[in-house]
Amino acid sequence: MPKIRKLLVANRNEIARRILRAARPLGIATVAVYSEADSKAMHVQEADEAYCIGPAPSLDSYLRIDKLIEVAKACGADAIHPGYGFVSENPLLATACAEAGITLVGPTAQAIADMADKARAKQIAQAAGLPCIPGFSDPAASVEELMQAAERIGYPVMIKALAGGGGRGMRLVLNAGEFASQLHSAQLEAKNAFNDDRVMLEKAILNPRHIEIQVLADTHGHAVHLGERDCSVQRRHQKIVEEAPSPAVNGELRARMGEAALKLVKATQYVGAGTVEFLLDATGAFYFIEMNTRLQVEHGVTEAITGLDIVQWQLRIAAGEPLTIDQSDVAFTGHAIQGRLCAEDPARDFMPQTGPVLAWQPNEYARTDHAVVVGGEVSPWYDSLLAKVIVHAPNRLEACERLADALNRTVLVGFEHNALYLQRICSHPVFQSGEFGTGFLADNADTLLSPQGLLAEKAVAAVYLAQHNSVKPNWPASMTGFSSTRALVRPLRLEAQGKAMHVRVAPQVDGAGFELLGLTEAEPLHVHDWLAIANTQGVEVQCSVQGHFGRFLLLQHGQTLWVKQHLNPQALCVQDKTLVSTASAGDGVFQPLVKSPMNGKITQVLVEPGQMVEAGQVLVCLEAMKMEHRIAAKAPAVVEQVLVQVGAQMGLNQTLVQLKPLQ
DSSP states (O other): OOSOOOOEOOOOHHHHHHHHHGGGGOOEEEEEEEEEGGGTTTTHHHHSEEEOOSOSSSTTTTTOOHHHHHHHHHHHHOEEEEESTTTTTOOHHHHHHHHHHEESSSSSOOOHHHHHSSSHHHHHHTTTTOBOOOOEEEEEEOOOHHHHHHHHHSSSSEEEEEEEEEEEEEEEEGGGHHHHHHHHHHHHHHHHHHHHOOOOEEOOOOOOOEEEEEEOTTTOOOOOEEEEEEEEETTTTTTEEESSHHHHHHHHHHHHHHHHHHHHHHTTTTOOOEEEEEETTTTTTTEEEEEOOOOOOTHHHHHHHOOOOHHHHHHHHHHHOEEEEEEEGOOHHHHHEEEESSEEEEEGGTEEEOEEEEEOOOOOTTTTOOOTTTOOOOSSSSEEEEEEEEESSSHHHHHHHHHHHHHOEEEEEESSOOHHHHHHHHHHHHHHHOOTTHHHHTTTTHHHHOOOOHHHHHHHHHHHHHHHHHHOOOOOOOGGOOOSSSSEEEEEEEETTTTHHHHHHEEETTTTTEESSSSSSSSSHHHEEEEEEOOOEEEEEEEETEEEEEEEEEEETEEEEEEEETOOOOEEEEEOOOOHHHHHTTSOOOOOOEOOOOSSEEEOOOOOTTTOTTTOOOEEEETTTTTTEEEEEEEOEEEEEOOOTTOEEEEEOOEEEEEOOOO
């Protein structure tokens, strides 16, 4: 029998499910915890027991170490697995577990504390012989002292939260003129994410590779590394696509980086699974940046190429079992790539999205770690990560192609997300070449973010809404659509992709199809061979648009219609504004009310009544899904009222500021 008999999983959603799956084959009973917002979540349903630990805000639930310990004691759990995020790198959890006689699936409090403090981690790494980037760290330094240090280091510099992780609290500063504003932004984000606004500075290495080494270490002094992962595809210092092995690392470099990582393991007396992260420059030199003392989001790609279950090894090590793997036993098979599927809208600067899950079907040939369920809601309270799509193939190019195909075949409808963006990344020739660095997404933004026309989807939406949603005469069913002169034209006013569309849909006299005017400036569009079949998800439409056959899934939610074409990761959201007045719809009309685009908390109010503002000027900053979002004026105006204050919790479409047009 394992020493761990009952495991409390101190996390939520997909990572909680992943840990539950690892525990079951080991004969370990499982306990889930959840906030009030997660009462119907999948991890709650799948655990042997589940307990509510507080309201939706993570500060009142998943970050409450006292409640986690209280529940563990009450239910008889003898171990806690923190997953990643939340309290996973908080030494106070390790201390509380030790005091309560509960096993933490993770390293000691001292190791966590040493590596969580980025300045302290750098000192230990240097003492252990790891190469480090030049920088400056003084927790008590003033803004002026930090600016002076930046001048000494030389621009560009990187501001990094001392208690940071996951790319939060990091800002690249290219010159002295932007230092103060970037410092304020980094400190604010760090304070909100970690309740600690201390920062350090490092010399910025532009467009490096971001390479991390996975390590495992037992309580008997034995440690191995499981090779590297390449995490260079990043947006705002947050990883988007990860792969193993790295196309930039050969066997000799892997051995040297692995040896460096194991030196740090030894120096910190590290136990469990951890990741040592490095920047790799164009010359092959590498520099230590941090150690993550937890399971990584991207651990699945290492599992794919090694055949090892890292989470089960975490549990075995925590139970006191020795590692039965020698370094010579670690072998790699093929190539694995992971894409992080997030509730973010790439067309709106990756603004987090909330909404109902109307349809969800992951691809059956990819490993998809998720906690998405049809009928559920994407919450504004937590991270935007929904699922991790992982593929494994004999070689890198085939892995790229498999991930692109898996994303094309993934069905997720109800809000905007980044599946198309991920598909474009792994299909991009630069990515497929393997010759890129952390600047890849910025360098190729025009290609990766170019909008789709979605003309076929718009045509299908117009025909469907003309048949089902428009106002029709109260005629007998047998006379529906009858006109004494010609087929009855249905005028529609729709909105899609932020633009209004005035469309006229005319059934053709012979009943063979529809003619659409207004979708293009050119000749009319023709839709033929219309066949609509209701199914369990919505309505499946098969038709020909301008001679091109397609299959479409249609799902209606209130006045919103979603149209998704087969093998296109992106669905089109269409609002039917036919019966809404032009003024209220905002077609070219000044909109005085600036509303919240999502649920979140006000972090900054940057205007006051009577102030004149320009188009694009930031009015209010809102924190949602652990990120700060800037709400700006759309046109020159005068601030009439400010209806919020810092710290206020806002709901979707709640008014923030009232403006009036310039006279």
